[in-house]
Amino acid sequence: MKKFVNEVDNILSESLIGFGKAHSDIINVNLSPDFVSRKNKPNKDKVSLISGGGSGHEPLHGGFVGYGMLDAACPGQVFSAPTPDQMEAASNEVYHNKGILFIVKNYSGDIMNFEMASDMIDHANQTVIVNDDVAVEDSTYTTGRRGVAGTMIVEKTIGSLAETGASLDECKNFGDHVNNMTASMGVAFSSCTVPAAGKPTFELSADEMEFGVGIHGEPGRRREKIKSANDLTKEILDNILEDLKPNNNQEVLLHVNGFGGTPLMELYLLFECGQKLLEKKNIVVTRSLVGNYTTSLEMAGGSFTITKLDENIVNHWDSPVHTSSLRWKI
Amino acid sequence: MKKFVNEVDNILSESLIGFGKAHSDIINVNLSPDFVSRKNKPNKDKVSLISGGGSGHEPLHGGFVGYGMLDAACPGQVFSAPTPDQMEAASNEVYHNKGILFIVKNYSGDIMNFEMASDMIDHANQTVIVNDDVAVEDSTYTTGRRGVAGTMIVEKTIGSLAETGASLDECKNFGDHVNNMTASMGVAFSSCTVPAAGKPTFELSADEMEFGVGIHGEPGRRREKIKSANDLTKEILDNILEDLKPNNNQEVLLHVNGFGGTPLMELYLLFECGQKLLEKKNIVVTRSLVGNYTTSLEMAGGSFTITKLDENIVNHWDSPVHTSSLRWKI
Amino acid sequence: MNGIKIFDSIRNIEITINNHKEEIEKLDQEIGDGDHIFNILRGLQELLNLKDKLVDETSDQIFKQLGMKIMTTVGGSSGALFATLLIGMSKKFNPELNDLNNLSEMFYEGVESMKKRGKSDIGEKTMLDVLIPVSKTLINLKDESNISKVAEKIIIVAKDGMLSTKDIIATKGRASFLGERAKGHIDPGARSSQLAIEAICNQFINN
Amino acid sequence: MNGIKIFDSIRNIEITINNHKEEIEKLDQEIGDGDHIFNILRGLQELLNLKDKLVDETSDQIFKQLGMKIMTTVGGSSGALFATLLIGMSKKFNPELNDLNNLSEMFYEGVESMKKRGKSDIGEKTMLDVLIPVSKTLINLKDESNISKVAEKIIIVAKDGMLSTKDIIATKGRASFLGERAKGHIDPGARSSQLAIEAICNQFINN
Ligand SMILES: Nc1ncnc2c1ncn2[C@@H]1O[C@H](COP(=O)(O)OP(=O)(O)O)[C@@H](O)[C@H]1O
Ligand SMILES: Nc1ncnc2c1ncn2[C@@H]1O[C@H](COP(=O)(O)OP(=O)(O)O)[C@@H](O)[C@H]1O
Ligand SMILES: [Mg+2]
Ligand SMILES: [Mg+2]
Ligand SMILES: [Mg+2]
Numbered sequence A, B: 001m002k003k004f005v006n007e008v009d010n011i012l013s014e015s016l017i018g019f020g021k022a023h024s025d026i027i028n029v030n031l032s033p034d035f036v037s038r039k040n041k042p043n044k045d046k047v048s049l050i051s052g053g054g055s056g057h058e059p060l061h062g063g064f065v066g067y068g069m070l071d072a073a074c075p076g077q078v079f080s081a082p083t084p085d086q087m088e089a090a091s092n093e094v095y096h097n098k099g100i101l102f103i104v105k106n107y108s109g110d111i112m113n114f115e116m117a118s119d120m121i122d123h124a125n126q127t128v129i130v131n132d133d134v135a136v137e138d139s140t141y142t143t144g145r146r147g148v149a150g151t152m153i154v155e156k157t158i159g160s161l162a163e164t165g166a167s168l169d170e171c172k173n174f175g176d177h178v179n180n181m182t183a184s185m186g187v188a189f190s191s192c193t194v195p196a197a198g199k200p201t202f203e204l205s206a207d208e209m210e211f212g213v214g215i216h217g218e219p220g221r222r223r224e225k226i227k228s229a230n231d232l233t234k235e236i237l238d239n240i241l242e243d244l245k246p247n248n249n250q251e252v253l254l255h256v257n258g259f260g261g262t263p264l265m266e267l268y269l270l271f272e273c274g275q276k277l278l279e280k281k282n283i284v285v286t287r288s289l290v291g292n293y294t295t296s297l298e299m300a301g302g303s304f305t306i307t308k309l310d311e312n313i314v315n316h317w318d319s320p321v322h323t324s325s326l327r328w329k330i
Numbered sequence C, D: 001m002n003g004i005k006i007f008d009s010i011r012n013i014e015i016t017i018n019n020h021k022e023e024i025e026k027l028d029q030e031i032g033d034g035d036h037i038f039n040i041l042r043g044l045q046e047l048l049n050l051k052d053k054l055v056d057e058t059s060d061q062i063f064k065q066l067g068m069k070i071m072t073t074v075g076g077s078s079g080a081l082f083a084t085l086l087i088g089m090s091k092k093f094n095p096e097l098n099d100l101n102n103l104s105e106m107f108y109e110g111v112e113s114m115k116k117r118g119k120s121d122i123g124e125k126t127m128l129d130v131l132i133p134v135s136k137t138l139i140n141l142k143d144e145s146n147i148s149k150v151a152e153k154i155i156i157v158a159k160d161g162m163l164s165t166k167d168i169i170a171t172k173g174r175a176s177f178l179g180e181r182a183k184g185h186i187d188p189g190a191r192s193s194q195l196a197i198e199a200i201c202n203q204f205i206n207n
């Protein structure tokens, strides 16, 4: 394993300290329990948004703490859900009288640890569960779908609504709404290497890809031969559109997310493939986001996320945001 | 080779088209000759800044076209300098009466092609050559040092000065000044794969790194065993500081740049190593930038860049910028 | 039951799990995300570090403190679940009962808490496919006087439960995302639970 | 000299370079950035595509157009340099001279332009270590009547030049960044230039 690291056991804390120093104008980093929180507490009463999850998906979630987005983020060990005391401490730090909204990706570990936190804190709190990954079946008998790159869109838009002073219920309902309007799917060309493991999670041969991969390198729908970007795009978008069932002339946000090891050049090429295909289907891409936002360490590959836009979503997407990894109009 | 690609020969143009669509609010993409230019021409007279170079370093340079930074960028083939007709066409597109300033990384190919362009255009023009890489010797008998991650700092700060309506000479002198105040050095853990080649440029064994690597995967100072992040940081910063000779309590910008294949987690850890070490040496990090800004496709590794700050540089660093990959206060 | 015995068991579990490190790692890489072994080992290490501090406390206090430690240091699914198990167990501790009776009641309560926390039950390809049968068997055998016999029986039940996860489709946990694809793979949590239980049982057989 | 002959030479160069594709790629990967072979092949392909359009033009026009094409399609160091060579050559074309005289003068002019463009000279581990000796030899032999003999001589001079790059330290081009480390490696541009010259010379020997 070749990484910038001193002791493998300290990689997370050293990285968090560096993150805190690099962005000391907007965030604080607390260690043991680990959480990232906004430096300048909003002076108005607002719902406090807290997200979190295993590390290794940076900039998700710590990179989205700041004005117009999250109040706090709780990073777990690499690919392991954070512990409830982190969420408890973060809640105490960022509570502003209107309650706490947890934003949680739909994985057993995250759900259970956030539930335990919810039981532990005295503040009113609710949870938005993000499950945008259409690669896996959604059935009432199972855990359902995974939460992937759509999470940051949910975080951005609720973050904006919360800034307006909306109530906890309003924020919760809007979050569920954005989640319903959002679907994602990805493909991996290589594995990532969890630092503690020191070797790749899986092996793909030179002409194989993992179709419908998860953001922890979990297997997806199937392993198959690599395809052209156009063919991949078609297959992924067909799955997403089948889920979202957009109307004719539906306006959408198209997000191409890199998993960490794929150059921007390819991500923009993928965006072009997606935009072209959507245009043919009379779906209008009016907002776009291309880059590494929800990663799996250094995994090569990427995903498409589409959010169907309505006036509310688009306004809350466009509004000012000032975090270390998403910033505009401020 | 596993990449998101349709035809290898079209990777650049498809990617550029996607780039143009994803950021159609701020930039235009012109094909044949290829260049990226600002969509909203500034209405005041200003010096026009044009940069360019081989592709494969994204977001450099196209990602830095926009308000407060570049007026145009000319992307060549992967790792090959652009051709003079690109710079000529870009010059014609973005000229605003105060002359053209080319910002060129110090490679034979770039220097020669930009010189040819300079000969071809009628507008007054000057060139700032960036050569911040201390990994290679600087001697009057050779081509000197390479231009690497410091380039975007030069682009950001001249970009800001140009917005104020400064003259061509002022911009040129300030660019040379920022370049003199800036030094960089990097290390690679893996090679990148040039799409046309289809296979990695070089091979490193499991415990080797290329110390002082270039941003095209060219060899650096030496190949050696990997080291801890702290030891690497010390070695790199010693080289940089020997070049910059900062005063006691010197304020600096510390930029940790990823080459593309290294997760943010590690880059922040590297930032922490760097900041700690500088603090011990009484060098004060007052500005920071961490992320993948000057990449070598999917190469794993990263570099440190330090810019000694004075009042002018810090003001022009802090001023508003609105490009696809660097945006603040606007 | 006392502090010494509890920490001896943890030590034995840690040795056994360490001996199967690669195997468990691989199981979670195949149908999960590969962190299970690190979660488990981190948790065990943290527990062992508490020995000096807790060894003289009452058993219910020890279980509770161990549960809290797991809860605040492990994370992931297994952190939440094993913390719930231990904290659940601590609640039912009754110093008036003999060890087997006490442990059976405690374990039953702990596993019931896990089922609630995980919204899960037997047959969903999780560690509960080991823990529920073990819990039931313990209740059935709680008045048995031959502890060694109980331990031998539990070892078999745990192993059967673990093996049963191989051919079912997961409906809970990360493997549930895989549908058919997880078939033929043993659940990592079931394997680590089974190994832990076997390690404890062996203590009683060897004595 | 006429369009047919010029395009025949380009065709021959392209065949030769293609035969040494992997070798040239490797040379630039070792001490450069690996793009040299793609730059060269892209350029040659673009030139061959111009055949129908240019074959009937005068030779000076052809050289100029070929140079412009290289200039606008190749990029990198070799694009700038070879464009400069061809455009420089076109300027000295003199239809009154015999072919060898004409070519010698043209080539000399082209190489001089390259030296200016590259701010470089012989002994800096570049393609000029091939092209400068070739240019000088051509001038010396420009009145020789046995073309085949000239061609044979040029082949040797080019090869010596190419080999000479192996053991010098580069002071120009990308290899200059490597200092001592580039020693023992042949310069990629020197190798491709030498192969191109050999391909042309072989035409004259075979005839
Ligand atoms: N809802 C659940 N109920 C019971 N057990 C579960 C549940 N979800 C996961 N598990 C167990 O947890 C194990 C995985 O643990 P671990 O790898 O530590 O966490 P994660 O799945 O969050 O990465 C699975 O093998 C399974 O036995
Ligand atoms: N200043 C120069 N003068 C002469 N030749 C040069 C100069 N710089 C580079 N070269 C030649 O160009 C070759 C490299 O070409 P190429 O790989 O296409 O461009 P780049 O070096 O820009 O990647 C070198 O091998 C060398 O022969
Ligand atoms: Mg996990
Ligand atoms: Mg090049
Ligand atoms: Mg796991």
Ligand SMILES: [Mg+2]
Pocket: D028, D032, D033, D034, D035, D036, D076, D174
């Ligand atoms: Mg090259």
